[in-house]
Amino acid sequence: MTGTSTRQVSIFRDPYRTPTAAILIIITLIAFEAMAVSAALPTAARELHGLRFYGWAFTGFLLANVVGMVVSGQACDSRGPRPPLAVGMVCFIAGLVVAGTATTMAALVAGRVVQGLGGGLLITAVYVVIGETYPAGLQPKVFTATASAWVVPSLIGPLFSGLLTQHASWRWVFLGIAPFGVLGAVLLAMAVRRLPDRPSEHDSALADPWRIVHALAVAIGVALLETAGQHRGLAAVGLLIVAVLVAGWGLHTLLPPGTALVRPGVAAPVALRGLLAGSFFGIEAVIPLSLSVQHGYGATAAGLPLAGSGIGWALGSWWQGRTRTQGDDTARRVVLMRVGFALVAISAAGVGVAQQAASPAWLVYPAWVLAGFGAGLTMSTTSVLLLRHTTDADRGADSAALQLSDATSGAITTGVAGVLIAAAVRHAISYDTAFAVLAGAMTGVALLGAVVAGRAGAAPSAAQTPRP
Numbered sequence: 001m002t003g004t005s006t007r008q009v010s011i012f013r014d015p016y017r018t019p020t021a022a023i024l025i026i027i028t029l030i031a032f033e034a035m036a037v038s039a040a041l042p043t044a045a046r047e048l049h050g051l052r053f054y055g056w057a058f059t060g061f062l063l064a065n066v067v068g069m070v071v072s073g074q075a076c077d078s079r080g081p082r083p084p085l086a087v088g089m090v091c092f093i094a095g096l097v098v099a100g101t102a103t104t105m106a107a108l109v110a111g112r113v114v115q116g117l118g119g120g121l122l123i124t125a126v127y128v129v130i131g132e133t134y135p136a137g138l139q140p141k142v143f144t145a146t147a148s149a150w151v152v153p154s155l156i157g158p159l160f161s162g163l164l165t166q167h168a169s170w171r172w173v174f175l176g177i178a179p180f181g182v183l184g185a186v187l188l189a190m191a192v193r194r195l196p197d198r199p200s201e202h203d204s205a206l207a208d209p210w211r212i213v214h215a216l217a218v219a220i221g222v223a224l225l226e227t228a229g230q231h232r233g234l235a236a237v238g239l240l241i242v243a244v245l246v247a248g249w250g251l252h253t254l255l256p257p258g259t260a261l262v263r264p265g266v267a268a269p270v271a272l273r274g275l276l277a278g279s280f281f282g283i284e285a286v287i288p289l290s291l292s293v294q295h296g297y298g299a300t301a302a303g304l305p306l307a308g309s310g311i312g313w314a315l316g317s318w319w320q321g322r323t324r325t326q327g328d329d330t331a332r333r334v335v336l337m338r339v340g341f342a343l344v345a346i347s348a349a350g351v352g353v354a355q356q357a358a359s360p361a362w363l364v365y366p367a368w369v370l371a372g373f374g375a376g377l378t379m380s381t382t383s384v385l386l387l388r389h390t391t392d393a394d395r396g397a398d399s400a401a402l403q404l405s406d407a408t409s410g411a412i413t414t415g416v417a418g419v420l421i422a423a424a425v426r427h428a429i430s431y432d433t434a435f436a437v438l439a440g441a442m443t444g445v446a447l448l449g450a451v452v453a454g455r456a457g458a459a460p461s462a463a464q465t466p467r468p
Contacts, residue, residue, distance in 0.1 A: 011134065011141050019133050020145065022187035023126055027149040029092070029177055029184060030119055035157030040165045040173040047170070050105020060109050061116035063219040066407065068120020069400045070215035070254060076396025081125040081132070082192050088121030089188060093181040100174030111174070120403075127399035129192060131387040139387055143380040144321030147314050154310035214250040221247025222408060225415035236419045243415065247408055255401045262452045265460025266394070269386040270401045272337065272456055273379065274409035275449035276344070279442045280375050282413025283348050284309065286355075286421065287364060290435050295361040305364050309372030316340065316376020320384075333385060334457040336377045338450050343374025345446035352439020356432050378449070385456050413442065 011020045037057075045054045068091075072084040095115025102108035130142050164172045224243035251259075258267040259274075284306065291302040320336050347367045354363035383402065390398040420434040429437075 009138060011138055011145065016134065016138070018187055019129060019191035020142065022184055022191045023129065023142070024145055024149050025180060025184035025187060026089075026122055026126060027146045028153060029181055030123065031150040031153035032157050033096075033115070033119075033174075033177060035153045036161035036173055040161050040170040043165050044102075044108060044170045045105060048102065048105040048108060050108070053105045053109060056109045057112045059223050060113040061119075063216075063223055064113045064116035065120040066219035066222060066404065067212065067215045068117040068122075069124045069403045069407075070120075070211055070218075072121040072124035073396040073398075073400030074211060075121075076125055076128040076399070077393060078396075081128040081396070084121045084125040085129070085188055085192060086185075088118045088125060089181065089185040091115070091118030092122060093178050093185070094118070096174045096178045096181065100171045100178070123403055124396060124400045127383070127387070127402070128395050131390070131395050131399075132392075133191070136384075136388060140321035140380065140384050143383050144317045147317035147376055147380055151310050151314045155307050211253065214253045217250030218247050218254065218404060218408060219250075221245075221250060222411040225411040236422050240415055240419055244412060247412075251404065251408060254397075254404055256398060259401075259405070262455045263460070264455050264458035266386060266389045266398050266401075268452075268456035268458070269382040269389065270398070270405045272449055272453060273382045273386075273402050274405035275445055275452075276341065276375060276378050276382070277406040278409035278413040279341075279344055279348060279446035279449065280371060281410035282417055282442045282445070283351055283371070283439060284368070285414040286417050286435065286438065287351065287368065289421065290351075290355040290431075291361055291364060293431055294355055294357045294435070297361065305368040308365060308369040309375070312369040312372025313376040313379075316373040316378075317380045318376075319373075320377050320380050330385070330388075330457045333381045334454050336381050337453040337456065340374040340376075340378030340381070341446050341450035341453060344371050344378070345443045345450065347371030347374065348439050348443040348446055352436055352443070355435035355439065382456065389460065413445070416441070 010016070041054065041057050045051045045057070068088070072088065075084040091114050095111045095113070095118055097111070098114060099108050099111030102111055126146075130139060134142055161173050164170070164176070221243045224239055224246065227239055227243075256265070256267040256270055257263070258265070259271045262268050262271040287305050288302040291297040291305075320333070347370045350367035351364055351371075353359050354361055354367065386398060386402050387395070417438050420429070420438050423429050424431045424434040
């Protein structure tokens, strides 16, 4: 299928119509639940008398999600994407039903854990399906479509969830999605039935318990990073250091060799995905807070830049997916990444200026739309280049590594943001200083990405260390 001409082929026509529909339904479900659940959980926790366990509804999901990514990568490489897709879809739907029918907070948290495991299994397997189903020329268009699938949930998810919770029941935020999950499962079954089975000699990958141990270490490290921002003083700094060490130990095995050095080949897109997620989400996490604290904006006005970035992101992803007539477009993709990182860096610096109390707050709005455009250019491109560099034997593990790099880097920088905000709250530093330090650091991370982006387009060295 990879030899097929792609000049006039659409991902919405046969033979790609069914897998495209299945992928978009899955991504939309994951996106809507990610955007909508925050509005429903406070009401659910109060009704179930479980506010003291509120944080575990997020932490449990996160822990299971990271483990699901790694397990899915191993399963895809040993037996193909069909088993993790099937199990992931069952877990995701079951988690929705358990959470939506919960009569105790423990049951709700359990539902979120099952849902997180399903989401992790699905997102990695979807990348493998894209790599095995679509020729290289169509893969950028698929990633454009998946980026667009986040736009509507980002814009209406929280509002729709709030209306459901207020006028019907928080339970429908979970139960209302389940039927669409069933539809996605049916389309998935139709889409993957023609994919080849993996040879049995790879089955031993599933028997490697140490990869699961390392995945748990990454999950615990990410959870500690999220916790660090909720503490003050030396406790926050200590948690941050421990979290980075624990997550780093886990990632050392799970990421491709040479990721820390942005080595050409698979390692470079994985590293660049981490640099992008870290620089972008480290700033985005505090934009509503800065507009509220520094400029007195209400919740709606303070949250609008995030919606703007979602639209910019979809446009950036569309731009990178425009059809190329012939030849290898790797050089073009390197340029797109450099431009994307540069736009994120410029935007982060602009937001840092607007976050100062004496600066005009309106600068945040155009700056963060521009950042979304840059992120859309870069994130989709890292996905495309990863699939070009990886092999059939490692596509699952490498896709999982891309997701882990994204999640972990974003958690590290949002953890740093939380520590800085905590310091400002206790008046150890001013809010002006906290936002300026964060913006400066994230600008530096984005500029580093622009500098090393060329390594993602270079051919891997013959002496490159193989994946263990």
